[in-house]
Amino acid sequence: MSVRQSTSEPALGGHTVVITRPAGTGSSMARQVRRFGGVPFLLPGLSLREVADPAQAAVALAAALQDDLLVFTSPAAVRFATRLASLRTHATVLAVGQGTARALRLHGVSEPFAPTQRQDSEGLLDHPALADLRGKRVALIGAAGGRGVLRTELAARAAQLREVHVYRRAAPRWQKRQLGAVAALPADARVLLSSAEALGCLRDGLPAKAYAALSSAIAVVSSERLAEVAREAGFKRVVVAASAMAADLLEAAAR
Incomplete structure (x- = not known):
């Protein structure tokens, strides 16, 4: 991991780092935050079921x-899919980001493709395998909802598209102590955001005082x-x- 760190002061300098990844998935990032001198605060923006x-x-x-072709939209899509079936396949397997590709390799998919530069739907759509999909059977594996960029563009490229929903997103349940801690967040806290849907749940679900402090x-x-999206949701400093990826988010948090 490449978070900058001097010999005299940890890279995150004691700042509170709010981790909004789905419930039950933020512990690894919390360990990294501690390793680089930050104070992790788990505040899930979504619950995956x-x-x-x-x-x-x-x-x-x-x-x-x-x-x-199989397109996996997230590490969660891989995790929940493996609960339903082995992922043995002769299909070309693509992943929206490197984290999803890593999850696929852990579950026996030897050579999934994922973009290395722009790790999102738009980045994946630049892959040559997705350029001309006429007559190709393409499965989009993930959850209902989301931005719909892949769904729309794969259909526009004439794919014989099927969507397989292997999990669902729901609003998280926060404890009273979490809400109190959010309301007391210092202004120099860092809030890590990688999902517009999670941010929407935080904006709509947190008490007004807590969300004011978060934003x-x-x-x-x-x-x-x-x-x-964050600016529209009230964040002035972005x-x-x-x-x-965790390394990139923490690198930015250390700036």
């Missing part, structure tokens, strides 16, 4: 594994698109990271 009918999802996934802190976002 299994779909209402796992048996039906398993049947849909088994059919999708026979398609020409008065420094937003560290994973893309220029999300920077615009820093853009190179990607949604």
Whole structure:
């Protein structure tokens, strides 16, 4: 990891770092924050849950594994998919980001492709395998909702598209002590944001006093698109990271 650090002062300098990743997924980043001298604060923006009918999802996934191309939208998509079926397939497998590709390799997919520069839907759509999809069977594996960029563009490129929802997103449940801690956040806290949907849940679900304190802190976002969303949601100070990867978000938080 490349977060800058001098011999005299940790890179994060004792700043509070708010981790908004989905409930149950932020512990690894919290350890990294501590390692580089920050104070982690877990405030999930989403809760990830299994779909209402796992048996039906398993049947849909088994059919999708026979398609020409599989597109996994997130590490969560990989994690929940493996609960339904083995990911053995002869299809070309693509991932929206390096984190998703790493999850695929951990579950036996040897050569998934993921963009290295722009790690988002737009970056993935630049891959030559997705340039001309006429007659190709393409499965988009993830959750319902989201921005819909992949869904719209893959259909526009004439793919025979199927969507397989292997998990669902829901609003998180915060404890009273979390809400009190949010309301007392220092102004120099860093808020790590990599999902517009999570930010929306925080904006709509937190008490007004707590959200006012959160949006008065420094937003560290994973893309220029999300920077615009954060500003519209009330953040006045926004820093853009190179990607949604933990190393890039913490690098930006240390600036």
